[in-house]
Amino acid sequence: MSKVLVHTTVLLNEAVTALHINSKGVYVDGTYGRGGHAAKILESLDVDGRLVAIDKDPSAIQHALTAHQGDPRFKIWQGSFRDFPQALLELGLAPTIDGLLLDLGVSSPQLDEAERGFSFMREGALDMRMNPALGLSAQQWLMQADEKDIAQVLWLYGEERFSRQIARAIVKARASESIATTVQLADLIAKAVPKREPGKNPATRSFQAIRIKVNQELDDLEAGLKASLKHLKSGGRLAVISFHSLEDRMVKHFMREHATPPRLPKGLPIQAIAMTPPLRLVGKGLRPSEAEVEVNVRARSATLRVAEKI
Structure with missing residues (x-):
């Protein structure tokens, strides 16, 4: 009998709450994994809402097809989240979205399946x-x-x-x-x-x-963050869960850079709109609670950062 590999979604409620979901909105879950965040997002969408889930992993794609078969609100697309604009185009959806969620962790099934080669x-x-x-x-x-x-x-x-x-x-x-x-x-x-x-x-x-x-994880992250600036609607949220310092620094610097007005020489005539940054920060970096880490030790290094498109 084959072993059932369980994945516990990190910062589940916090990440989905951070998206500030509009029930009729269009959302992208850039890293489906085993669908914890996706299922939670779908709970908040009505019949007009849409969720596009993306993953590179064929086993994640198969999980999504099985778990959400027949749900017209849900679409799965195989590839990198950096290409979510292409996914929207191929699926016949508008190029602008209400929220983008990126969970940058490796899923537990990937770590636990020895043949995948992720774990020493x-x-x-x-x-x-x-x-x-x-x-x-x-x-x-x-x-x-x-x-x-x-x-x-x-x-x-x-x-x-x-x-x-x-x-x-x-x-x-x-x-x-x-x-x-x-x-x-x-x-x-x-x-x-x-x-x-x-x-x-x-x-x-x-x-x-x-x-x-x-x-090519950091290349994908850089490209995905940049794409979010163009494709998030005004008021749309970007939520990113990272698991190590390199990722978190990239996310933090990206959000801060694009939430800070440009520095210009004094006395330079310029319209106020030109000084408005494209993002605003929503809170500070959020870490899992002690209770969550006690239940899921793999959550201990996670950080959630959130920004909103202005």
């Missing part, structure tokens, strides 16, 4: 792709990338201080054998790291960095 805790093929049919797998990338490029990815995306040592060890190891499994890579990293952080597996930062690289 489980033996599996070294894949890490959200969509296994597209792009290079983690194994393919590690086997062909330059040592300098590997070190740079580990440093930039994983903030791994031993990036050079790990990259050197990977290049040395691959000369004699293929680095094909998660445990093989995790063991290699553990041997290359001279010091360990208490309570943290030495492979944590490297696995994060490689996953981000393979799936």
